[in-house]
Amino acid sequence: MRLIIAVDGPAAAGKGTLAKSLAAALGLPHLDTGLLYRAVARQMILKGLDPAADSGEQTAQALQPEDLLRDDLRVPEIDRGASSVATQPPVRSALLRRQREFATASGAVIDGRDIGTVVFPDADLKFFVTASAGVRALRRYQQLHGTGARDESALSALTAEISARDQKDAERPVSPLRQADDAVLIETDDMDAGAVLAHALSIVRSRFPA
Ligand code: CDP
Numbered sequence: 001m002r003l004i005i006a007v008d009g010p011a012a013a014g015k016g017t018l019a020k021s022l023a024a025a026l027g028l029p030h031l032d033t034g035l036l037y038r039a040v041a042r043q044m045i046l047k048g049l050d051p052a053a054d055s056g057e058q059t060a061q062a063l064q065p066e067d068l069l070r071d072d073l074r075v076p077e078i079d080r081g082a083s084s085v086a087t088q089p090p091v092r093s094a095l096l097r098r099q100r101e102f103a104t105a106s107g108a109v110i111d112g113r114d115i116g117t118v119v120f121p122d123a124d125l126k127f128f129v130t131a132s133a134g135v136r137a138l139r140r141y142q143q144l145h146g147t148g149a150r151d152e153s154a155l156s157a158l159t160a161e162i163s164a165r166d167q168k169d170a171e172r173p174v175s176p177l178r179q180a181d182d183a184v185l186i187e188t189d190d191m192d193a194g195a196v197l198a199h200a201l202s203i204v205r206s207r208f209p210a
């Protein structure tokens, strides 16, 4: 079935994890749209441009598929750079076409901030995945540093960075982070990734029995 499923939510809510596992379970391609903004920020920095001050339009237009495959896109400088370029309307327009082309051929599970509101407002199904700020910061911390002894000052710095980025994403005038009116809200504070997937799959199967 050529379903288009949107997964939106704030940083470290588990959007990517859910979208990837849902796509695998349903045999659909997966697109993590955060990587597009991250790759634009990285290319700009390499060119000596400042994602917070310079236009990223040409960089977004010239983006190549292999630019998304790098393993150095999830570093703090690029977290901040991505959320800065993401406020630029010409960058968002350049990336919009790529996101729509990705999903229209065979359907897809796509995660980001504005998938259910702007990129695919008519998606077959929309999830908004969230958790409290503290839980999300701890998830990102453990993703980066493992579950061993905790460095409380590093955790509080990460909590502040995530909160600042969420606020910027939610308050920008273009395509802000918000739950679409018709999205299914999944509050994941007390759910592990497997429970979130099982819940999402049960909703997919009840809506699309075939
Ligand atoms: O894509 P997003 O930034 O929303 O989050 P993620 O990178 O998919 O997930 C952040 C971390 O939380 C990963 O280490 C997941 O394994 C973990 N996690 C989750 O995804 N879902 C839960 N319900 C609980 C933890």
Ligand code: CDP
Residues within 6 Å of the ligand: 010, 011, 012, 013, 016, 033, 034, 035, 037, 038, 079, 082, 083, 084, 086, 111, 112, 113, 114, 115, 165, 169
């Ligand atoms: O994994 P995490 O949730 O930390 O971030 P991400 O999904 O990789 O997104 C990085 C940044 O790109 C976000 O903070 C947003 O500013 C921006 N973004 C966006 O504006 N729209 C999207 N559809 C996806 C990401």
